[in-house]
Amino acid sequence: MADKNIAFKLDKVSFLYKSFYNKAIDNISLIIEKGHFWGIIGPNGSGKTTLLDLLAGFRRPYSGKILFNGKNISEYNKKVLAKFISFMPQQFYTNIPFQVEDIILMGRYPFISRFSRPSSYDLHLAKYVIKLLDLTNLIKRYITELSRGEIQRVMFARVLVQDTPIILLDEPTSNMDISYALTTLEIIQEQIRKRGKTAIMAVHDINLASMYCDKLIIMRNGKVVSYGYTHNILNEETIKSIFNVECQIYNNDQYTGAKYVIFKKGIYKAANIHN
């Protein structure tokens, strides 16, 4: 019997890109429980994006299996899966000049049958999200003429409008200014606390991860180095071992109430010593 509190269960999952010899995901076994804000951290190329692609059902594992709600994810009908899992990819680019409101409404696609138009609930939800994310003055603009930060806010709105129990996010705040970044993460946190959702986010900013993610998955070279509660596993030795960066961690920072990481300058010189 599947545990109701488990969103994803990964069993010895590996993934291989066709053109590379190394495994992008190397034999990962992992249990991702519901109701948490999971952060995935790790160096460039450590497999964060690939892991999210696998969880989203966009890619199929090369070996091993991924269970979602107790059932193999590849057995789900894509349309059904879209009602459970939403995904905000890292990059977004289109040449087609859609208006922002069109794009946000596309998030309701899984819930609208082919020839009908959006219901009043769909429109209401879109309006609510637009207001929540302060996008009102952008809705008539063309996506092709927005800045990258604005595009990310629109993409986040599209994900929120999809209103799924599981939200996957690949560096959602990388181009946002700090105010929108904090707003975005706080909205996700609220969705988790008040509506019992689950979010899994790949993120580079360790301090943002520490502030908002209550659980972390730390990756390196396609493997999970450690995972669990942030306050248990985020420490100086782990950061040193995966990023090769010296740092100091302050507990219970007075602003954030979370661990706060300060990095040591001078890594470039240190790396050059071997030459």
Add this chain to the structure above:
Amino acid sequence: MRVQFRTNILLLCCGLFICIAVSASMGYIKIPLLDVIKITAYKITGNKRFIYGINHIYPYVIWDVRIPRILTSVIVGAGLSICGVVFQALLLNPLADPYTLGISAGAAFGGSIALLLNISWFGIYSVSIFAFMGAVGTLIAVLSISKSSGYLSSYTLILSGIIVSAILSAFISFIKYIADEQVAILIFWLMGSFVSKSWTEVITTFTIVSIGFIIFLFLAKDLNIISLGDKTASSLGINPEKIRLILLISASLITAGCVSVSGIIGFVGLVIPHLMRFFVGSNAERLIPASAIAGALLLMGADTITRAILPREVPIGVITAIIGGPFFCYIFIKRNSVDTYGR
């Protein structure tokens, strides 16, 4: 807003019918518009009373010569335009048109071979059928080259389309070089024409284009979402590769059908979708019907000019570019200046 859009489309359809009637009255023999309507009424109802007192040659001129030609241009114009919408959205490239994947080069190659070797296995339709086979063959080649990279992406599709087109263009140049007498026929056919189209062509193109139109409307929402990228599309419950393949094949077959009947008419499939985007936006659910009507009007207008107004037939591709191009530039400049300063 949605209701208003439907009304506009209906009004445009009525406009299109009026234009067809006006166009049918124009030509070497001037026929009054009222007679055109009477003849049409007679042909549809079979009631002889309608054509009482009309010159006995007029029904023949209208119904067997002009109307088939006009309808073919209308259908081909609509077909090329909706394919343009689909290709631009699928290949995520505003420069794409129905010919980007080498369909035109393939059709031209097939048609040229039939003309060069004087093949007449299929009677007067030999060139058309060879052109269609050339287009389909090219599509298969492009798809399999693109697929060899493992994943059917817009990038690999455009690249393999360009490669195959380049190879075929070289062959076509070679055929032009060795064809002494037929070279004029060949060039005229390549530039496109609706001269002496019959009801057979009307029915063939109508069948192909209307089936395609239904498929496109059915998948319009998916097409919108695919242009947001594969990962987003997949997370919204779409299999991007499958939808892309269905749309590519149907759009290519429509293009092949149109090209094999009318020759290669450029410009319509590229410009009409852009033009209509200015008016109805990028949503394919609206863009496809709007482009169909606009494309029909443009191509019919261009064909009427070359048939009835100019003293001598000029290839229709030339006309579409000459009238469509400046109009597009006008809209483009006006639109951009509003965008930059008007907000």
